[in-house]
Amino acid sequence: MTVDRTQVLRSAAALLSRKSTATMDEVARAAGIGRATLHRHFAGREALVRALEEMGIQELEAAIDAAALDEGQADDAVRRLVAEVEPLGPLLSFLVGENQLFEGDQQNEGWARLDARVSRLFRRGQEQGVFRIDLTPAWLTEAFYGLVGAGAWAVQDGRLAAKEFQYMIVELLLGGARRSVEK
């Protein structure tokens, strides 16, 4: 009976990531609830987006925690991170796309902290000699988000099997397309 707030947010993210101009009514329909009910839980579109950001930050934070980025080989940590991040795919692909000038200091701070943690992982990998040093940690972080977003979309549109998500992303991110041998 009672609406599952999290489930509403997830379906909203899935819809908005593909059609960011979707109406509140469309968001409600996509969640299988009425517009009035959607409004009871989120004061307006802005509040909805805020809630999505908040949830995204929290869940990504949790995923990063679970991945234990500071432990073991950096590449193994990346594998764990991608695995943990998979369920957040649609949400993250929406949030990265919705960069709209972060005026909110609060959210901005949250993202900065997450970026720093991911970035630190790549830097650690470089210091360990596991990752190349000609690709900056900042860029690897961007690329990580980009690939996760691309993967989430591809899964959503049926162009990629969900169970391949992790493998495809990790392998491309770590090893690249080239078959090779040596560099």
Place this chain on the structure above:
Amino acid sequence: MTVDRTQVLRSAAALLSRKSTATMDEVARAAGIGRATLHRHFAGREALVRALEEMGIQELEAAIDAAALDEGQADDAVRRLVAEVEPLGPLLSFLVGENQLFEGDQQNEGWARLDARVSRLFRRGQEQGVFRIDLTPAWLTEAFYGLVGAGAWAVQDGRLAAKEFQYMIVELLLGGARRSVEK
């Protein structure tokens, strides 16, 4: 005096890729023209987006032609493709993000053709033994778009120098982050 249609479309793409809910008025301001003038050139928001898609398809087609994907080593062709595609970054990052259910058969067909050409390049690379065969051409194509989008975005926000765009994308796409040695 006369408005440069292409320049308007480019600035619109740059704005809309970051704030997809931007008003027609905001789009006009971003292009440095009046709302009425914007309206004289594009009947409405839908027409504007259509025009963006059309331009994106045409320019990507041209970029693919210029890159001569069928010639030489597949990895060199990828390098050429990324180089040609660089100026289209913001436009492409908008278009991939605005996946909104392609009802238009016309546009859909255009994208399918482009996807096929890029995909064919990756398949050729696999057949040449240059690319890994465990990453599907379809996924490599998705990843290509994703990385170009991420790169365009990072450049736009000043997190990546424009002159590094090509190198960072190509190197990650082809070689991956791992420092490596052998696989």
Place this chain on the structure above:
DNA sequence: CCCAAGTGAGACACAAATGTCTCACCTGAT
């Protein structure tokens, strides 16, 4: 069985964006 909480559907007023029009202005060509 009854009640309370939560919900969907719809009505409604309000706010915002859109599409159209007019008019004064500027600019480049004649």
Place this chain on the structure above:
DNA sequence: ATCAGGTGAGACATTTGTGTCTCACTTGGG
């Protein structure tokens, strides 16, 4: 200098989305 084409600014009606409210219905607990 004049003129025609194109433009920016603003006014305006229309459309669209938003936010609020009511009411009947369903569901789960007492």
